[in-house]
Amino acid sequence: MNTFFQDQIAKLFDVSPNNLTAILSSFVEEDLLKGTYFLEHGKRCDRLSFIQSGIVRVFKENASGEVTQWIGQEGYFVTDLSSFLFDEPARWSIQVLEDTKLLSISKQDYLLFEQQIPDWNRLEKRFIAKCFLQLEDSIYNFIAYTAEERYHLYFEQHKALFNRVPLQYIASVLGMSPETLSRIRAKINS
Numbered sequence: 001m002n003t004f005f006q007d008q009i010a011k012l013f014d015v016s017p018n019n020l021t022a023i024l025s026s027f028v029e030e031d032l033l034k035g036t037y038f039l040e041h042g043k044r045c046d047r048l049s050f051i052q053s054g055i056v057r058v059f060k061e062n063a064s065g066e067v068t069q070w071i072g073q074e075g076y077f078v079t080d081l082s083s084f085l086f087d088e089p090a091r092w093s094i095q096v097l098e099d100t101k102l103l104s105i106s107k108q109d110y111l112l113f114e115q116q117i118p119d120w121n122r123l124e125k126r127f128i129a130k131c132f133l134q135l136e137d138s139i140y141n142f143i144a145y146t147a148e149e150r151y152h153l154y155f156e157q158h159k160a161l162f163n164r165v166p167l168q169y170i171a172s173v174l175g176m177s178p179e180t181l182s183r184i185r186a187k188i189n190s
Contacts, residue, residue: 005050005103008075012130013123022116027103038078038094038102045083045090047104051076054100055161057169058092068172071097071165073158078102081131084110097165147176151184 005027010020030049032038038056039045056078058070069092072078080090084107113120141150154174155162161170171181 002052002103004075005052008050012127014126015117015123019117019119019123023113026105026109026112028105030102030104032096032100032102034096034098034100036096038096039080039083039090039092041091041093042089043083044087045080046107048077048079048084048107048110049102049104051078052101052103054102055097055164056094056100057097057165058094059169059172060092066172068169071158071161071169071173073161073164081128097169142175147174147180148184148187150174150176151181 006020006024009015009023013019013023015023027050029052032054038049041060051072051074053074056072057068058072058078058080059066059068061067078094080092080094082088083090113124117123141153145153151174154170167181168178171178174181176184
């Protein structure tokens with residue numbers, strides 16, 4: 001098991017060494033090829049995965065095309081949380097944008113943590129709260145910042161994505177058209 005993954009689990013869940021070992025041993029390696037789907041809209045999500053390498057995008061189709069909600073890269077977890085936790089049809093599709101290596105845990109094994117780890121409810125609550133805080137930050141950025149400010153913030157936080165992901169996906173995440181993104185980039189580069 002890679003050390004970076006171990007450090008992320010320890011940080012996110014704030015677990016004891018024994019609980020860390022139990023959690024880590026439940027994850028298995030998974031390789032997905034560029035263009036394949038981790039999950040398709042409407043299906044059930046049966047796993048939670050940590051991205052070791054590669055990129056995924058979370059998106060949904062609507063009347064005007066596709067809306068990319070999030071782009072995940074190394075060091076992030078990916079799932080459709082409502083589907084994974086509540087067994088609902090997935091609200092999002094999750095597509096692999098480049099060959100990707102994941103560490104995944106099945107829903108069945110995830111649910112066993114409640115029996116195997118005495119303080120699992122506290123640990124899971126902490127994990128879900130961190131997911132919620134990221135969502136709050138995204139919402140705040142949309143409300144409080146102009147398109148150009150959102151671009152600057154996203155660029156500072158995710159520079160590597162700009163060389164690895166089609167810009168229309170980044171524009172969608174930022175809530176702007178590809179043309180607006182191009183104008184902002186041209187203004188900055190001039």
